[in-house]
Amino acid sequence: MNKLLFGGIIINVTGVLVQYYVTCKRELWFFANQINMNYNNDDIDIGKFIHEKSYSRENKEIKFDNMVFDYVKNKNDLTIFEVKKSSSLTIGARYQLYFYLYNMRNCGKDIKGVLVYPKERKREEIRLTDEIIQEIDEIIEDIKRVVNLKTPPKAIKKPYCKGCSFFELCMV
Numbered sequence: 113m114n115k116l117l118f119g120g121i122i123i124n125v126t127g128v129l130v131q132y133y134v135t136c137k138r139e140l141w142f143f144a145n146q147i148n149m150n151y152n153n154d155d156i157d158i159g160k161f162i163h164e165k166s167y168s169r170e171n172k173e174i175k176f177d178n179m180v181f182d183y184v185k186n187k188n189d190l191t192i193f194e195v196k197k198s199s200s201l202t203i204g205a206r207y208q209l210y211f212y213l214y215n216m217r218n219c220g221k222d223i224k225g226v227l228v229y230p231k232e233r234k235r236e237e238i239r240l241t242d243e244i245i246q247e248i249d250e251i252i253e254d255i256k257r258v259v260n261l262k263t264p265p266k267a268i269k270k271p272y273c274k275g276c277s278f279f280e281l282c283m284v
């Protein structure tokens with residue numbers, strides 16, 4: 113179900129595709145069609161540094177199926193952590209984590225997700241609901257449609273377009 117047919121090849125729907133879907137369907141299309149812009153983005157370097165330095169003692173990326181968890185606590189219940197640079201744009205990170213919880217929902221344990229913002233010393237707990245499960249089902253189906261479009265969806269101006277590598281291409 114989490115697989116899609118793309119250019120005659122079956123690929124996995126991943127957390128990154130879900131993240132792009134909720135932030136910008138046009139960027140999702142570029143990413144899935146392997147169209148990249150060369151650029152230096154300090155935000156990405158800072159994010160990578162925080163990612164590497166935060167929780168360095170216990171943090172190990174855990175690869176499971178088509179997912180990469182930043183950090184997991186597996187005790188009586190299962191907690192999946194996602195470390196982010198800033199809480200200013202959380203929708204993509206939140207849905208990526210929902211997608212992980214969605215995939216793990218039948219693991220036999222109570223599950224929850226935690227978004228962690230080390231720089232701000234903040235964390236936000238999220239849980240899966242029936243409504244979110246239905247929404248993720250719909251998102252997965254629509255990702256299949258969007259990535260197989262012949263041309264990218266129209267550019268729609270968003271508050272974060274200026275920080276996007278496709279900004280000059282989109283001219284929004």
Ligand code: SF4
Nearest residue numbers: 136273276278279282
């Ligand atoms: S510049 Fe804006 S519209 Fe264009 S890909 Fe980036 S986020 Fe999407």
